[in-house]
Structures are given as C-alpha cells and as structure tokens.
Amino acid sequence: MMDNMFSLDNITFNSDATTKDEALKFIGHFAQEREIVKSEKAFYKGLKKREKEVTTGFKDGIAIPHCKNKTVLNPSVMVVKFTNPIEWESMDGKPVKLAFSLAIPEGENQQHLKVLSTISRALIDDAFTSAILNTNDKEEIYNLIKEKIVMEDN
Amino acid sequence: MTNKKIVGVTACSAGIAHTYMAAESLEKAGEEKGYDIKIETQGSIGVENALTQEEIEQADVVILAVEINIDMSRFFGKRVLRVRASEAMKNAQGVIETALEKAEPYGEKGTKAGGVKMGKTEEGGFFQHIMAGISYMIPMVIASGLILAIANVAAFQRDAAGRIVNWGFDDSTIFGELMSNLFSVGQVGFTLMIPLFAGFVANSIAGKPAIAAAMIGAYIANDAEMLGADAGGGFLAAILVAFLVGYLVRLLKKIPYPKLIQPIVPIMLIPLVSTLFISIIVIYVLGNPIAGLMSSLYEGLTVLSENYAAAPVIIGVVIGAMVGFDLGGPVNKTALIFGTAVFTDTVTKYGIEGANFVPQTATQAAISVAPLGIWLASIIFKKKFSATEKVSANSAFGMGIVGVTEGAIPFAAQDPVRMIPAFVAGSAVAGGLATGLGTKFYGGIGSPLGTFIGYIEQPIPFVTWIFSVMTGVLVTALIIGFTKKRVD
Incomplete structure (x- = not known):
C-alpha cells in the first residue's frame, strides 16, 4: 500500500521557491513530473483553494499543503525541502522549511486516506518532525516516514 | 485534577x-496531563474512533475542534467548548484547560452553535433573567403571602357592635398570639423574597458567584433603615441591583487571574468584590434618590391635597396610581404613609368630624386592585396565562382579597412594561371612584371585602365601595387581557 503512495523519488530538495505561491506552483509541477497528477495547474489551484480556507502552515517550519482533486491520478505523499525559508502564515509564525504535500483523488478508497491521516498525525510527534528537518539525506527521510506509517498500521 | 474525562470531535473542511x-494534538496533550481523553475524527475517511453516547455522558467536557458544522444533538446539555481545528493543533494544552474551566452547557438558551443561536434570541437577555428570578421567588411569595393573608384577617379588632376599632393583634389570647406570630412569619417571607429574586436573576446572568452580592445588595436596597429612607426600594430596586451585580460579575470573570488564585476566584474573590461594590452603590447611591423621591412625592401630595381639597377625585386618582405603581416600593409606601399621616393629623387636630379621609380611602381602595386584577384577567383571558401563571394568579387573589398588594409582584417583575401601566390605571380608577363618590375609609382591609371586614362610610352601603374597587380591578384585568401575549 505504502509503496505506490510514497517513494524515495517523491522527496525533493530542489525547490528554490521564495514565496508560498511559488512553493505551491513548484509542488504542482513536481506532482506532474512524478505523474501523480494529470494537470499541474489544476493541482496548484486545488492546493491554493485549500490554503484559502485555512493555512496549512503548521509549526516548527512545517506545512502540509494538500487537496482532494480529480486531477490527482494516484493518492500520494510528497516531501519538499525548500532551500529558502518561506512565509506560510504558520501557527507559530515561523517560516516553512519543509512541506508534506498530500494529493488525494476524488472518491479515494479508505486505506489510502488512512495512510494519509497517519502521516498527518505523525506530524504532531516532535521527535519525528525534528528528525526529518535535521537531515539532508533523502533515504533517511524516506525511512523515517515509512517506519512511522508501518508502526501506526500495526 | 487527574482522571478528568474528556471527549471531543475534530473535523476540518478537507478532512485530510x-x-x-488536531485529534493527535488533543490526545497527546490530554494524555500528558493524565486525563482520560477520546477524540472522534470526522474526516474524509468518515467517522473514526466514534464516541459512544455513554462516553459522552460520562465526559466532564466536550471539545469540538471543528471547522464545519457537525451534528450537535449528541452533546445536548453537556459542557462544550468549540474551537477551530487549527487552534487545537497550535495549543492543545490550552484548549483542554479552557474547556475544563470555561466550557458552557450546550443547548441552553443563547448557546451558539455554528453561528446559530439556540432558543429565543430577541427576548433572551433581560426577560430570560427576570423569569429565572421569578421562578425561584414564586413559591416564597405564595407561602408567605397566604400566611400573611390569613393573619391579616385576624388583625381587625372589633368593638361590641362589630365595628373595627383597632388594627393589630390581641396578644392576650392564644389565637391572637398565634396570628401575630404568623403575621411575622409572612413578613419574613416578604423580606426574603426581594433578595431571593435578585439573587437568582443575577445567578441567571453570571452564575453562582453573583448570588451573594445580589442578595445582599437587594436586601439593603429594600431595607428602609439602612437606606435612610422611609421605605425600601422594592422589586424595582431589586431588578436594578440584580443586573448591576450580574454584569459586574460577568466582567470580573473575564479577568485573566494568575493560576495560583484561580481556585478562589469564584468562591471568594468575585463574591467579596461584587458584594462590597454593590453595597456601597446601594447605600450611597441608591439610598438618597429613594429618600429624595419619597420626600418629593410626599411634598407633592401635600401641595395637591391643600390646593385641591375640594376635588378629592384628583387626589384619589393620583394616590391610587402611586399605590399600583411599584407594589410596596417607595412610591407605593409614600402614598400609604401620606394617607395615614393625613388621617391621623387631621383627626388629632379637628376630631373625627373634621378628619381628612381622602388619601387614606384612596390607598385602601387601590391596594388590592393589582393582585385582584391579575386574578380576574387570568379568569377572563385563560389562554393568555400559562399553568404556572394561573397558580400565581390564584394566590394573588388570596392576597389581594385581604389587601396584600405584593401578590402582584411576580407579574410586575416578569412583564413590567405591560403590567405596571395596567396596575396603575386600575388603581387610579379605584382610588378616584372611591374618593370621588365620597367614601370614607375608617379602618379594615383594603379590598372589596373591606366593606364587611372593616368600617367604611359610603353613600350606598356596601355597594359604593365594592363598585369602586371592582371597577378598578376590571380596568386592570381588561388592560392586561388586551396587552398580554397568548401563551402557546
């Protein structure tokens, strides 16, 4: 289950975005590149709409831009580490360094959603988020996330 | 503080x-504090970790971290705190503490649920609080009023010819002593009823911490001696006190107290501060106007009675109106005192032949009009009185028929805008008719029965007095009937 939702290739450090809007555009582009979505524009608009309802900026430099949209082909998790800190109207006012982006197709099945909710819950765990923030090793990030999800699943 | 049971629901617009x-944050924060916490999630997956009705019932408090409207019916009557999901993510600890301290019961009138106010909105505030106070006051009004009424009947001492010669209790007989005691019992009830009413009005506004100040404040406001006036402020002053205290306590509750003293805020700090405040206000601010009002009314009556001695109907109308106005408050008492004073003064000066009966006759003709008017209205306009109101109206009859005007207080407090004009009009008519028709009230009870239990000189024996009083009663009843709303 996890494997087709999240892979090492869903992690990128290559964003030089400086604003929230640029970051969302980048995520849209990255999602299309990874063949997670059909249209990067539609996904970007979906993310933008969700941000308008309420910011997804969390705390300690983390954001979770996400949306449910029919342009999404496969339910997926992407991790984007930004080179520049980005103002995201986060809860503690701190700029965002890392985005967990969740892409959900319309009418998605329960198991996929369950995985996504597990990731959301994992973000409350300070040890988990600081471990991810403090590494520049994609493999380590991948393993941390996978571990968390497998652990929660059992 | 351990073992608190907390349940909650989280939901956001995307549900992802x-x-x-938010759920994770709340669970974690709750567990850290050692609370028993369970959070239901309503997300895109559907409802997970659903709360059972039993869990909801056992919970101390319900936290709703929701950004969409959810079904609230499960939480009816529970203490509920509603916050945004993001608030629970940001500061779960704070949300839980706020919930435990400040969550308000859901479903009571005025509760906000997703922007929709529950219960009555427009009449909410003022009358809802007054009604709450009245519901606590009524049993005391009825119990003490009827005891007073019973004793009152026995207070008329007759001479051999059956004429009332004195008002008072003959303590030399066991019966007289008992009646005298019952009279005192009834008076205790009437003394307590005003603070009791104010206490529960304030309770309705601001909760338990407001009761002490409102009761003490209203007691003082109704105590002539402490005010330095000739009469207390009656129920109108009690309403004023209750609202002052209620809103003061609401303000005091909003102050962010240091954690250390929080436990003593509702039981010590707020009651102390608000009681001091209201006592000072009542004694130094309310006392003078009441004394001033009474003396200016008294002077006005003196001028009136000197200039219009030939037109007793005018004095009768004015005095009758005053009696019906505040039912035992300063205006009513001024009229009564004036009536007695004028009578006793003129009797001493000119003897019974030259005595001025006018003001006293008017007060006695008017005194039973308000309670009897209420009763008559409840008979004629049955559909406009609720079951509770009918019980109160019947007891108002019991009091009115022996001249105890206070029987009408619950109605006046509940609906002053309609009731007071009705009382004033009817009482003025009764006062004006009785004096205008040349009735002389020597002694007895101020009600239609006064013509039998008492001694009243009148142009047509029995009839003039009963006609005067009952016309006033009818006027009051009709005004009430035409203005009061139907009870659904």
Whole structure:
C-alpha cells in the first residue's frame, strides 16, 4: 500500500521557491513530473483553494499543503525541502522549511486516506518532525516516514 | 485534577490533514496531563474512533475542534467548548484547560452553535433573567403571602357592635398570639423574597458567584433603615441591583487571574468584590434618590391635597396610581404613609368630624386592585396565562382579597412594561371612584371585602365601595387581557 503512495523519488530538495505561491506552483509541477497528477495547474489551484480556507502552515517550519482533486491520478505523499525559508502564515509564525504535500483523488478508497491521516498525525510527534528537518539525506527521510506509517498500521 | 474525562470531535473542511493533526494534538496533550481523553475524527475517511453516547455522558467536557458544522444533538446539555481545528493543533494544552474551566452547557438558551443561536434570541437577555428570578421567588411569595393573608384577617379588632376599632393583634389570647406570630412569619417571607429574586436573576446572568452580592445588595436596597429612607426600594430596586451585580460579575470573570488564585476566584474573590461594590452603590447611591423621591412625592401630595381639597377625585386618582405603581416600593409606601399621616393629623387636630379621609380611602381602595386584577384577567383571558401563571394568579387573589398588594409582584417583575401601566390605571380608577363618590375609609382591609371586614362610610352601603374597587380591578384585568401575549 505504502509503496505506490510514497517513494524515495517523491522527496525533493530542489525547490528554490521564495514565496508560498511559488512553493505551491513548484509542488504542482513536481506532482506532474512524478505523474501523480494529470494537470499541474489544476493541482496548484486545488492546493491554493485549500490554503484559502485555512493555512496549512503548521509549526516548527512545517506545512502540509494538500487537496482532494480529480486531477490527482494516484493518492500520494510528497516531501519538499525548500532551500529558502518561506512565509506560510504558520501557527507559530515561523517560516516553512519543509512541506508534506498530500494529493488525494476524488472518491479515494479508505486505506489510502488512512495512510494519509497517519502521516498527518505523525506530524504532531516532535521527535519525528525534528528528525526529518535535521537531515539532508533523502533515504533517511524516506525511512523515517515509512517506519512511522508501518508502526501506526500495526 | 487527574482522571478528568474528556471527549471531543475534530473535523476540518478537507478532512485530510487538520482533522487528524488536531485529534493527535488533543490526545497527546490530554494524555500528558493524565486525563482520560477520546477524540472522534470526522474526516474524509468518515467517522473514526466514534464516541459512544455513554462516553459522552460520562465526559466532564466536550471539545469540538471543528471547522464545519457537525451534528450537535449528541452533546445536548453537556459542557462544550468549540474551537477551530487549527487552534487545537497550535495549543492543545490550552484548549483542554479552557474547556475544563470555561466550557458552557450546550443547548441552553443563547448557546451558539455554528453561528446559530439556540432558543429565543430577541427576548433572551433581560426577560430570560427576570423569569429565572421569578421562578425561584414564586413559591416564597405564595407561602408567605397566604400566611400573611390569613393573619391579616385576624388583625381587625372589633368593638361590641362589630365595628373595627383597632388594627393589630390581641396578644392576650392564644389565637391572637398565634396570628401575630404568623403575621411575622409572612413578613419574613416578604423580606426574603426581594433578595431571593435578585439573587437568582443575577445567578441567571453570571452564575453562582453573583448570588451573594445580589442578595445582599437587594436586601439593603429594600431595607428602609439602612437606606435612610422611609421605605425600601422594592422589586424595582431589586431588578436594578440584580443586573448591576450580574454584569459586574460577568466582567470580573473575564479577568485573566494568575493560576495560583484561580481556585478562589469564584468562591471568594468575585463574591467579596461584587458584594462590597454593590453595597456601597446601594447605600450611597441608591439610598438618597429613594429618600429624595419619597420626600418629593410626599411634598407633592401635600401641595395637591391643600390646593385641591375640594376635588378629592384628583387626589384619589393620583394616590391610587402611586399605590399600583411599584407594589410596596417607595412610591407605593409614600402614598400609604401620606394617607395615614393625613388621617391621623387631621383627626388629632379637628376630631373625627373634621378628619381628612381622602388619601387614606384612596390607598385602601387601590391596594388590592393589582393582585385582584391579575386574578380576574387570568379568569377572563385563560389562554393568555400559562399553568404556572394561573397558580400565581390564584394566590394573588388570596392576597389581594385581604389587601396584600405584593401578590402582584411576580407579574410586575416578569412583564413590567405591560403590567405596571395596567396596575396603575386600575388603581387610579379605584382610588378616584372611591374618593370621588365620597367614601370614607375608617379602618379594615383594603379590598372589596373591606366593606364587611372593616368600617367604611359610603353613600350606598356596601355597594359604593365594592363598585369602586371592582371597577378598578376590571380596568386592570381588561388592560392586561388586551396587552398580554397568548401563551402557546
């Protein structure tokens, strides 16, 4: 289950975005590149709409831009580490360094959603988020996330 | 503080991230504090970790971290705190503490649920609080009023010819002593009823911490001696006191107290501060106007009675109106005192032949009009009185028929805008007719029965007095009937 939702290739450090809007555009582009979505524009608009309802900026430099949209082909998790800190109207006012982006197709099945909710819950765990923030090793990030999800699943 | 049971629901618009992050935050924060916490998530997956009705019932408090409207019916009557999901993510600890301290019962009138106010909105505030106070006051009014009424009947001492010669209790007989004691018992009830009413009005506004100050304040406001006036402020002053205290306590509750003293805020700090405040206000601010009002009314009556001695109907109308105005308050008492004073003064000066009966006759003709008017209205306009109101109206009859005007207080407090004009009009008519028709009230009870239990000189024996009083009663009843709303 996890494997087709999240892979090492869903992690990128290559964003030089400086604003929230640029970051969302980048995520849209990255999602299309990874063949997670059909249209990067539609996904970007979906993310933008969700941000308008309420910011997804969390705390300690983390954001979770996400949306449910029919342009999404496969339910997926992407991790984007930004080179520049980005103002995201986060809860503690701190700029965002890392985005967990969740892409959900319309009418998605329960198991996929369950995985996504597990990731959301994992973000409350300070040890988990600081471990991810403090590494520049994609493999380590991948393993941390996978571990968390497998652990929660059992 | 351990073993508190907390339940909650989280939900956000997308139902993907925030719902679960908020739930996780709350669970974690609750567990850290050692609370028993369970959070239901309503996300895109559907309802997970659903709360059972039993869990909801056992919970101390319900936390709703929701950004969409959810079914609230399960939480009816529970203490509920509603926050945004993001608030629970940001500061779960704070949300839990706030919930435990400040969550308000859901479903009571005025509760906000997703922007929709529950219960009556427009009449909410003022009358809802007054009604709450009245519901606590009524049993005391009825119990003490009827005891007073019973004793009152026995207070008329007759001579051999059956004429009332004195008002008072003959303590030399066991019966007289008992009646005298019952009279005192009834008076205790009437003394307590005003603070009791104010206490529960304030309780309705601001909760338990407001009761002490409102009761003490209203007691003082109704105590002539402490005010330095000739009469207390009656129920109108009690309403004023209750609202002052209620809103003061509401303000005091909003102050962010240091954690250390929080436990003593509702039981010590607020009651102390608010009681001091209201006592000072009542004694130094309320006392003078009441004394001033009474003396200016008294002077006005003196001028009136000197200039219009030939037109007793004018004095009768004015005095009758005053009696019906505040039912035992300063205006009513001024009229009564004036009536007695004028009578006793003129009797001493000119003897019974030259005595001025006018003001006293008017007060006695008017005194039973308000309670009897209420009763008559409840008979004629049955559909406009609720079951509770009918019980109160019947007891008002019991009091009115022996001249105890206070029987009408619950109605006046509940609906002053309609009731007071009705009382004033009817009382003025009764006062004006009785004096205008040349009735002389020597002694007895101020009600239609006074013509039998008492001694009243009148142009047509029995008829003039009964006609005067009952016309006033009818006027009051009709005004009430035409203005009061139907009870659904």
